[in-house]
Amino acid sequence: xxxxxxxxxxxxxxxxxxxxxxxxxxRTFSNYAMGWFRQAPGKEREVVARINWTGGSTNYADSVxxxxxxxxxxxxxxxxxxxxxxxxxxxxxxxxxTGSSKSAYATAEYxxxxxxxxxxxxx
Numbered sequence: 543x544x545x546x547x548x549x550x551x552x553x554x555x556x557x558x559x560x561x562x563x564x565x566x567x568x569r570t571f572s573n574y575a576m577g578w579f580r581q582a583p584g585k586e587r588e589v590v591a592r593i594n595w596t597g598g599s600t601n602y603a604d605s606v607x608x609x610x611x612x613x614x615x616x617x618x619x620x621x622x623x624x625x626x627x628x629x630x631x632x633x634x635x636x637x638x639x640t641g642s643s644k645s646a647y648a649t650a651e652y653x654x655x656x657x658x659x660x661x662x663x664x665x
Contacts, residue, residue: 544568544654546638551659554628558663562623564638564656572616575641577652578623580634580661587649590636591623595644606632628663636661 550562562578575594581587591602591612600612611624621638636659639652646652 544640546640546654546656548636548638548656548659551636551661553662553664556628556630556663556665558628559624559626560628560661562625562636562638562659562661563620564622565618565620566640567619569640569654571619571640573644575644575646575651576612576614576621577639577641577646577649578612578621579637579639579649579652580632581637581658582631582634585634587637589649592641592647593621599645601647625661628661630663630665632661633663634661635659 545567548564577592578590579587580590593600593612593614597614609627614621639655642651642653
């Protein structure tokens with residue numbers, strides 16, 4: 543059974559930083575792309591960042607480019623999301639997910655999801 547467990551969320555002031563972690567179990571972590579997604583109240587879930595199986599390729603939503611960094615440590619079965627210069631509009635539940643392939647891109651290709659961690663940015 544595949545499990546993803548996120549941690550690192552919390553309350554932070556605008557301009558601050560948080561680092562989210564997501565540890566996976568139940569499948570060979572290093573064989574699959576990973577992604578971070580978020581969902582704000584009343585809004586649809588959106589992609590934040592994706593990283594391929596080696597960590598050599600990443601992509602970001604325009605809204606977080608230059609502020610967020612996704613990375614992975616395959617030895618620890620963990621993917622990270624470093625979030626800097628946080629804004630109130632970054633407030634959301636953040637989810638990590640694992641893809642169905644080494645370089646999954648479309649949200650539909652992400653097939654296992656964590657339970658989410660709340661990030662709240664105060665102004």
